Amino acid sequence: MNKTKIAITGLGIVSPAGMKKATFWANLKSGRSFVEKIERFDSTLYQSRIAGQVHDLDAYSHISGRLSKKIDIFAHMALVAAEEAIKDSQIDMGNTDKTRMGAFMGNAIGGWLFAETELRDMYVEGREGISPFMASAWFPAAPQGQVTIYYGIKGYSKTVVSDRASSALALWYAAKTIKDNKNNYCVAGGMEAPVTPFSLLCCNTQDRLTRNNLNPKTAYRPYDLHRDGFALGEGAAMAILEKEETAKARGAHIYGYIKGFGYSCDGYHRSEYAMKPEALEYAIKMCIKDAGWKAEDVDYVCLDAEGTVLGDILEVEALKNVFGSHGKKMAFSAPKSMYGNLLGAQSSLDLVATLMSMEHGLVLPTINFQDADPRCDIDVTPNKAVEKKISKAIIIARGRGGINMVLGVEK
Amino acid sequence: MSLQAQVIEVIAETLDIEAGDIKADVSLYSSVGIDSTEMVEVAVALGKKLGVAIKSGELNNKQTVNEIVAIIEKKK
Numbered sequence: 333m334n335k336t337k338i339a340i341t342g343l344g345i346v347s348p349a350g351m352k353k354a355t356f357w358a359n360l361k362s363g364r365s366f367v368e369k370i371e372r373f374d375s376t377l378y379q380s381r382i383a384g385q386v387h388d389l390d391a392y393s394h395i396s397g398r399l400s401k402k403i404d405i406f407a408h409m410a411l412v413a414a415e416e417a418i419k420d421s422q423i424d425m426g427n428t429d430k431t432r433m434g435a436f437m438g439n440a441i442g443g444w445l446f447a448e449t450e451l452r453d454m455y456v457e458g459r460e461g462i463s464p465f466m467a468s469a470w471f472p473a474a475p476q477g478q479v480t481i482y483y484g485i486k487g488y489s490k491t492v493v494s495d496r497a498s499s500a501l502a503l504w505y506a507a508k509t510i511k512d513n514k515n516n517y518c519v520a521g522g523m524e525a526p527v528t529p530f531s532l533l534c535c536n537t538q539d540r541l542t543r544n545n546l547n548p549k550t551a552y553r554p555y556d557l558h559r560d561g562f563a564l565g566e567g568a569a570m571a572i573l574e575k576e577e578t579a580k581a582r583g584a585h586i587y588g589y590i591k592g593f594g595y596s597c598d599g600y601h602r603s604e605y606a607m608k609p610e611a612l613e614y615a616i617k618m619c620i621k622d623a624g625w626k627a628e629d630v631d632y633v634c635l636d637a638e639g640t641v642l643g644d645i646l647e648v649e650a651l652k653n654v655f656g657s658h659g660k661k662m663a664f665s666a667p668k669s670m671y672g673n674l675l676g677a678q679s680s681l682d683l684v685a686t687l688m689s690m691e692h693g694l695v696l697p698t699i700n701f702q703d704a705d706p707r708c709d710i711d712v713t714p715n716k717a718v719e720k721k722i723s724k725a726i727i728i729a730r731g732r733g734g735i736n737m738v739l740g741v742e743k
Numbered sequence: 744m745s746l747q748a749q750v751i752e753v754i755a756e757t758l759d760i761e762a763g764d765i766k767a768d769v770s771l772y773s774s775v776g777i778d779s780t781e782m783v784e785v786a787v788a789l790g791k792k793l794g795v796a797i798k799s800g801e802l803n804n805k806q807t808v809n810e811i812v813a814i815i816e817k818k819k
Binding site: 396397398401402460463464465468 | 780781783784
């Protein structure tokens with residue numbers, strides 16, 4: 333068995349709750365909501381018209397106007413998060429073998445702001461109205477391309493499209509290429525920009541978004557009796573991965589280690605979950621085993637928190653079946669209740685939140701929890717952060733059609 | 744404004760770069776690193792601004808501003 337430990341040495345974020353790690357952390361531990369009404373276009377007729385949004389990307393951006401006009405905002409977010417992560421890691425990019433550096437990114441829906449605008453121009457002005465950059469701007473792997481071009485990264489790289497679990501798998505793929513000695517370093521994470529007229533419409537058809545539009549701050553209430561779905565979010569998060577010995581040799585700060593991964597699919601329906609959570613249980617157990625842990629070793633679960641009636645019941649049932657009585661001693665929470673679910677980028681932001689929780693010994697809360705649902709009877713750290721030492725954690729990510737991914741992280 | 748100045752202005756506006764960085768007698772690739780996709784955008788913008796029909800592939804990033812001006816002048 334390959335015992336190589338994969339260290340996380342850099343983090344970068346673009347999130348509705350902050351553009352820098354310190355701001356993100358300060359905002360999350362306060363338990364505030366960053367979900368708000370969508371006003372950048374007329375969202376009046378959408379069933380769900382609230383989201384966690386990024387308003388000040390340009391103020392934090394390092395890229396030129398020449399580049400930004402060729403790319404969609406989701407690639408721009410990826411570039412900003414990657415820049416922050418690379419700086420944070422203090423990797424000497426000028427003296428790093430770029431053929432041994434990879435980029436692994438998760439995305440669910442592509443870059444629609446660019447595409448929607450160009451398609452409108454095509455139907456109004458004809459084919460010459462379309463930007464020649466359309467072809468390279470909209471597709472899910474575009475951010476991977478832009479990040480690799482920007483930094484001259486030439487190693488084994490990949491983009492994963494796996495609905496809301498995309499970046500969990502991207503992080504694991506990246507870790508695996510380092511374990512398998514294909515890469516020395518990886519930039520890994522995800523990016524998503526679903527707050528556009530067309531993508532918001534598509535996301536609404538999933539019938540999983542909250543419709544509590546009059547109360548944006550309290551609408552996303554996973555595990556609460558009155559939950560009615562999740563709020564969308566937009567943003568990106570990137571991590572720098574490398575071998576533990578490389579990180580230690582260059583004196584890098586190690587936030588934690590990627591230790592294990594579990595995956596399965598329900599094999600039941602094209603968009604719905606199976607009515608029993610066996611496949612999710614299987615993925616959680618696989619992750620724990622892959623990490624070399626026992627269920628009793630896990631201190632914290634960063635929850636998927638779909639916020640739908642069935643999704644939360646199934647997740648809780650799976651957790652209770654895996655952890656049994658140990659579940660009373662460990663902590664569970666869904667920090668995403670504060671800023672929405674970033675779809676393909678969500679697990680990478682969950683990773684940042686989990687690592688920061690480990691650093692500070694504080695479990696972030698699940699906000700908007702008021703009335704307990706007896707069918708979701710685990711302690712989800714309601715409304716207020718709780719001090720607790722976290723050494724071993726799992727991050728759960730589920731996707732439509734019963735995609736189950738579980739990432740194991742250790743301090 | 745001379746045709747050369749107009750061409751430089753269109754290129755600068757299209758790419759969001761400084762007009763002063765564009766050298767009239769050096770290839771656009773060498774002076775401002777225009778890639779082939781940017782060149783398509785430039786060709787469309789020149790066609791619209793100057794009212795000439797520029798065919799696909801007629802302009803490329805190995806050309807200088809002066810060479811582009813000569814191509815456009817023949818069409819006027």
